[in-house]
Structure formats: C-alpha cells, structure tokens
Amino acid sequence: MAFVMLRNEADAEDAAQETFLRAYRKLASFRSESKFSTWLTSIVLNEARARLRRRKGGLAVSLDSLSNQASLSPARYVCDKQESVLLSLERAELRSQLQRAVADLPAIYRDVLQMRLLDECSVRCTAQALKSTEGVIKARLHRARRMLQRRFDANRTREKTFHAIGDC
Helix, strand or coil, rough: CCCHHHHHHHHHHHHHHHHHHHHHHHHHHCCCCCHHHHHHHHHHHHHHHHHHHCCHHHCCCHHHHHHHHHCCCCCCCCCCCCCCHHHHHHHHHHHHHHHHHHHHHCCHHHHHHHHHHHHCCCCCHHHHCCCCHHHHHHHHHHHHHHHHHHHHHHHHHHHHHHHHHHHH
C-alpha cells in the first residue's frame, strides 16, 4: 500500500518501517472491533498520506524501481523456454502499460484496486481501512476497472490506426 501511494521504493520502505514502529508502540490501544490487518493497513495509509503532504514537491518515480516492482503487477509471467522473444517483449510491454495505467489512476481508485485485487482484502476490510462504506468501495473498484479498460481500448484503437497507416 505504501508503495502504491508513494510511488517510491525507498519512501515506501521508510513508511512501512514507521508503520510497524507505531503499531508496536500503540499495540495496547488496539481494539478488536476490526481485524488486526485492517488496523495495520489504516496506519500505513495514514503514514503514506502524511509523507505525501510533507513532500509537497510532487512525485519522483524511478523507472528502474517501477520495472522491478511486482506489487503493481497483477499478473506475473513465467516465460517458458520455448516462448518466442517477441511474445516475451509483448508481455513486458503490456505489464509496463498496466503499471503506468494503474499509477495514473486517481488515488481513491488506485488504493481500492491495490487492496481488493492485489492485496486480496475483503470489501469490508478495504472499507474499514479506507474509512468508507462497502458500497463506495464496490463502486470505486468498478470505476477503476472501467478506467483501465477504456485506456487499453483507446490504446488498441490507436495501434490499429497506426498499423493501417503504415500499410498504405
């Protein structure tokens, strides 16, 4: 969650470390009204938001760190030895496009997408962590999926047009 929000591996590691320290210090104040993971997720979200407010200068994203991050990639590809180089390159490009598309989503949709699909949190857990209702979480997940679908449909249309022009 910290990496998705901060988009920087070093900042995300710092936020995660601070989260565990805060959780340890406040462990006695944990109420069993929600799951421990939900409580911990809300702490990391608050820490990441605080870091974003302090940053003020915009996001600095390392392209090397993005290409090495599996946390934004919903599918991991295992390349068969028989797989062609072209297919491998196409998959790498698709993975890269998906990472950019997810990173470009507004934070409210990106957070829901991260928690529901990548972290596999329940709707209830996600709603509690994001201080929202289950209905809002379901709607945001649906909208996030639609935004990604529209972006990929637009890219496919542009590619078809480009190839058609190239064939002339």
